Amino acid sequence: MIRIIGNHVSPYARKVFLALDHKEVDYEIDPIVPFFGGDDFTRLNPLRRIPVLIDGDLVIPDSTVICEYLDDRFPERPLYPADPAQRARARWLEEFADSRLGDVMIWKLFFQRNVKPRVWKQETDEALVAQVVAQDLPEVMDWLEPQAPAAGYMFDDLSMTDLTFASFFRNAALAGWSLDAERWPRVAAWIDHVQATPLFARSVMFEQIMLTTPGREVAAALTAGGLKVAATSVRGDAPRRGPMSV
Ligand SMILES: N[C@@H](CCC(=O)N[C@@H](CS)C(=O)NCC(=O)O)C(=O)O
Known part of the structure; x- marks a missing residue:
């Protein structure tokens, strides 16, 4: 399996x-x-x-x-569109999310607000968080707003593009950032639509169990909750930083 x-x-x-x-x-x-x-x-x-x-x-x-x-x-x-041009766009958007939303929402925001205090028992750098909220996130959002669909999903059917962006916005919310639906209405409606699916709600249930x-x-x-948990684990003891940890 x-x-x-x-x-x-x-x-x-x-x-x-x-x-x-x-x-x-x-x-x-x-x-x-x-x-x-x-x-x-x-x-x-x-x-x-x-x-x-x-x-x-x-x-x-x-x-x-x-x-x-x-x-x-x-x-x-x-989970990827069949049409070559749409498929390429889906891959680019997923790459943008993995790298740029990853940088802003995960390595900066979520790391500072959630990982640093919980895992490393260190204080949040609030000045860095303030800069991310005032500058980095609006820059990303301003670019994303015209890319977002007018309604429904990014392509004809649910795709990795929808699931990927909804996933990063979930972590930004866990880190205390809320998307301003008046300023970025298309992104807000899109992400709400994906996060409201039973598929996404189930993943939030397991996330909450973890937290x-x-x-x-x-x-x-x-x-x-209905997951199969492996009988063996690669878990170790004390936390350690990886070669690419921030
Ligand atoms: N490009 C990788 C990124 C994966 C990643 O960064 N995962 C984080 C958790 S959100 C991690 O394992 N971080 C451990 C570390 O930074 O040492 C992917 O798409 O899977």
């Missing part, structure tokens, strides 16, 4: 869970927090980042590479 190393708080791992759930593919999860991965985690992904997919002998890190693999391996209910359950009870809580 396919195994995913990662948990539903990560926007990158969430993308993969959403893709698997949309395609109704059976999988199990090793819900580690990446900083707590042990040596086996480093062997599987030298970048020490989640998600990592294991499918038999195949080990693949990186959310977009994984999602493209899943679309190739399970072509039912495709509110003591570590030793997480596996039981995720199982009770």
Whole structure:
């Protein structure tokens, strides 16, 4: 069975869970927090980042590479448009989200507000957060607003573009940022539409379990929620920074 190393708080791992759930593919999860991965985690992904997919002998890190693999391996209910031009645009938008929204919403905002105090027991740099909210986020949003669909999904059907952006905006919300629907109405309506799907709501349920359950009870809580949790884990003990950690 396919195994995913990662948990539903990560926007990158969430993308993969959403893709698997949309395609109704059976999988199990090793819900580690990446900083707590042990040596086996480093062997599987030298970048020490989640998600990592294991499918038999195949080990693949990186959310977009994984999602493209899943679309190739399970072509039912495709998550990338068939038309070449739309497909290229879907890939570009996903890359923009992974790198630029990742930079602003995850490495700056979510890291400062959530990861730093929780994992590293350090204070949030509020000056940096203020600069992100005043400058970086509006720049990103101003570019994104005319790209967003007038209604519904980005393309004819639900795609990785929708799931990816909804996933990053979820983390920005967890970090306390709320999207101004008057200033960026198209993006607001688009993200609301995707986040309101039962598919997305289910991922938020598991995210909340991760955020509110003591570590030793997480596996039981995720199982009770309907996930298959792997019998073994690449979890280690003390947290450590990876080669690309901020
Ligand atoms: N490009 C990667 C990025 C994955 C990523 O950065 N994951 C974060 C969690 S949100 C992580 O594992 N961080 C660990 C670290 O920074 O050391 C992907 O798309 O999967």
